[in-house]
Amino acid sequence: MELRQLRYFLAVAEELHFGRAARRMHVSQPPLSQQIQALEEELGVRLFDRTSRTVRATPAGEALRDDVRDLLAGLDAAVERARGTARGERGRLRL
Numbered sequence: 001m002e003l004r005q006l007r008y009f010l011a012v013a014e015e016l017h018f019g020r021a022a023r024r025m026h027v028s029q030p031p032l033s034q035q036i037q038a039l040e041e042e043l044g045v046r047l048f049d050r051t052s053r054t055v056r057a058t059p060a061g062e063a064l065r066d067d068v069r070d071l072l073a074g075l076d077a078a079v080e081r082a083r084g085t086a087r088g089e090r091g092r093l094r095l
Contacts, residue, residue, distance in 0.1 A: 001043075004035065005035045006072065008025055008036060009036060009064070013064075016055045017055055018032060018036075018055060047064060
């Protein structure tokens with residue numbers, strides 16, 4: 001499982017549209033769809049019900065969406081803490 005797959009998954013889960021999710025992620029639709037399929041295969045669950053007109057998250061997809069949203073928010077916060085520490089905005093100063 002790759003971080004990119006999780007970001008793509010979250011975009012599709014929030015947009016409920018592969019084309020809009022691909023535009024949001026600045027990728028073309030086929031690679032995004034392939035990454036979602038690879039994630040589904042790796043997890044062994046179907047994350048979306050797809051028809052020619054609609055995309056809906058399955059119950060497994062809805063559960064994963066909430067956890068991935070929290071995971072990525074935590075990761076973004078950790079990156080900002082690390083950057084703030086590197087800039088001297090965080091941490092301890094001893095004199």
